[in-house]
Amino acid sequence: MRILRAAGYRVMPWKNGGGTTTEIAVSPDGAGLDDFDWRVSMARVETSGPFSSFAGIDRTLSVLEGEGIVLDIAGRPPARLTAASVPLAFPGDVPTGAALIGGPITDLNVMTRRGRMAHKVERRVFSGEFRLTPQAEITLVLAVDGDVTLSTDDAPSLGPLDTLILDRGGQELRLQPKGQGLLFVIELHRLAANH
Numbered sequence: 001m002r003i004l005r006a007a008g009y010r011v012m013p014w015k016n017g018g019g020t021t022t023e024i025a026v027s028p029d030g031a032g033l034d035d036f037d038w039r040v041s042m043a044r045v046e047t048s049g050p051f052s053s054f055a056g057i058d059r060t061l062s063v064l065e066g067e068g069i070v071l072d073i074a075g076r077p078p079a080r081l082t083a084a085s086v087p088l089a090f091p092g093d094v095p096t097g098a099a100l101i102g103g104p105i106t107d108l109n110v111m112t113r114r115g116r117m118a119h120k121v122e123r124r125v126f127s128g129e130f131r132l133t134p135q136a137e138i139t140l141v142l143a144v145d146g147d148v149t150l151s152t153d154d155a156p157s158l159g160p161l162d163t164l165i166l167d168r169g170g171q172e173l174r175l176q177p178k179g180q181g182l183l184f185v186i187e188l189h190r191l192a193a194n195h
Helices: none
Strands: 002-003 010-013 020-027 038-045 058-063 069-074 079-081 088-091 096-100 105-113 115-124 130-132 136-145 147-150 164-169 173-177 180-192
Touching: 020 147, 038 136, 038 173, 058 079, 058 115, 105 115, 105 180, 130 180, 136 173, 173 180
Parallel strands: none
Antiparallel strands: 002 164, 010 020, 020 038, 038 105, 058 088, 058 105, 069 079, 069 096, 115 180, 130 173, 136 164, 136 180, 147 173
16 A cells, blocks of 8 residues: 655646646656556646547546536537546547636546556545445545545545555555545556457
């Protein structure tokens, strides 16, 4: 189990230069935009416009703060995403435009390299104890509101936008928010190589 603190995340420019992204975690460590297996990041979207294209990448987008965004993904009807929406999965290499609903947003972006990795993103609101047993190869838990205590022997707590990284087979975790908590649980699976 590792905790990544929000203050330590790396901020970098978007691939298309239109803004900045805050990288939470990437694999392999230090990978760039063209050679990662998986990547979890947050972006501040200030204006409407096209999304960067990522060849061979599957991505899932969630709104963390702001009024929301409407995604125009080629071949699909427009999708309206707000902070209350279920995370939206779509291919990172189809033309995608974004229109802000009412001012800037911050989004959560999970990307995996198609054929190598797969991912699932779940938005969970909870007010009592929440139990989690890591089933995926790697599980990330992003505490959006913070103030979440882990019921483990050393009982660290998660602050706003801190992330917990768990490996498969780890112990069951008990998470307890102070008040109502919002978590994103991200599961990453390595796919069997095709020979």
